[in-house]
Amino acid sequence: MSNDVLLSFVGGFPDKRSVCNNVCESFYGVAIDGCYRLLNNYGNEFERPDTGRKTEEVDDVTVLKNGVEGNLCLATCMKRNCVSREIVESVYFAEGIRNMVAAEGEERRVRYVKFDVWRAFFVRYGMEEVELSMSSLYQASTRFHPCMESFDDYLSELNESFNGRCYNLSGDKIKDLKRLMPGNRIMRESSTTYASSYLPMVAPRSNESSIISVKGSGRKSADYHSFMKHSLPVYKRSLKAFRVQKRSIDLAIRAQCISLMQALAIRENPPIERLKITAIGTTLRTKMEQTGKRLSCFAQALNIPFSFNTIMATHLKDINQDMFDITEDETVAKITVTETWLRKHRHLYDGATRHPFICSIRDGNIDISAFKTWLGQDYIFVRAFVPFVASVLTKAYKGSDDGNGDVEVILGGVAALHDEISWFKKEAFKWGVQLSSIVPQKANQEYCRFLESLISPEVEYKVAAVAFWAIETIYQESFAHCLEDDSKTPPELKETCQRWGNESFGQYCNSLRNIVDRQLEKASDDVITKAEATLLRVLEHEVDFWNMSHGRT
């Protein structure tokens, strides 16, 4: 994928979006958007004269190999919540993002560019260099706090490093900045923590006197000093520095916890008794503990009773409830992979389970011809679904250490399909639908082709299981919606809704979900990525299927 990417920026503030979002959105903004606009940078350091859009903190520029300047402008041709865009992003660009945020050493593909190239790039795409704002300078100063004794040190270090060329602050500006610096150490620590998921880097303009960017990295102070000594390596180091893998714990924990703490701090009712945060990791204990200390300071400044605990395990699957220091009145909630996905892709999921077709059944205004279309098409789909489910069964038999009964659950699914096909025949007869003359429509053909592709032995059991779970669950949730108390589902359609909306089908879907979560706990990142992409494809196909039934294609 990264072969398709010319250049990427990473920017923005951790307080506005999660770091990952910043990485991804900015990345796509450039990677997919042939216009190279910056989608997700905030502020005022680079200003686009044409749109007035402003960006602050162009934190990272990575040039990946073999760039192609495509003309596809993702931002304008696909809406943010469009399924295809999500798929493009999560499937086609996932590798590039991984390369950017997680790949280490040899694995990481980068090309280093000199500063002038970077500057030229901005100019070329309509960006104008402007002076750094006070707020950015201030932000930079707070970020340097952990490694600098004082702001004066910071300024003199900067001037020294760049021979006074680039950081040419006047006395007044320095005074203003000092005024802005909070005197209270804890508050400083907290604002540092708040902003310093990255530490800044300041890079020189060759012969002028303004800083052209404040660089975000999360590096430790020791790195900072060495960085300051070499101006070209600024670039190299900055690229490296943005790799989040080692820092991701710190980044992730801090970015999330700090927002949480701030929300808790201003909540009055009920007041917070104690905030306990447990960081779980397989490595980097010291790093997590340092994070804990920073968070403690922050909590103290906000007056939040706080405790931080670290749990180390060889593998995340080895973690169990006993490892947590919990009292009787506390419970441990485990967020599973499927839970994470459903939160992340909520709008897509709702698009599939609350589709206008389903809502029209629920509201009692369904067009019966649309229902008949769905009935005939779904019969064809279910026939194609049978070999797919059988393939999942085979994979479960071969691929799972089946102490947990995956095979039994899936076998139950295969058996139920026999019933389902008979039901379709009966129902078709009732509605006067001639099943033998149904021609599969395009959306149906594509969905069936997708099922067929999943049958391939190359598709891992874990990935196929995700598709299976999602396909069943979408129907379950959709039709259960039509059976809720306030629904006006026409009586003649209730039986259809019951078929998938009933509780025992719901339990069966839960069993599938448990299988998926258990399988994914021990899956590699690569498989998890594929599985997530598969879920998105299913969601897309389901929406298309409803659209087709609804006469929207």
Ligand SMILES: Cc1ncc(CN)c(N)n1
């Ligand atoms: C399109 C579709 N999706 C799901 C299901 C539920 N097996 C179904 N029958 N049809």
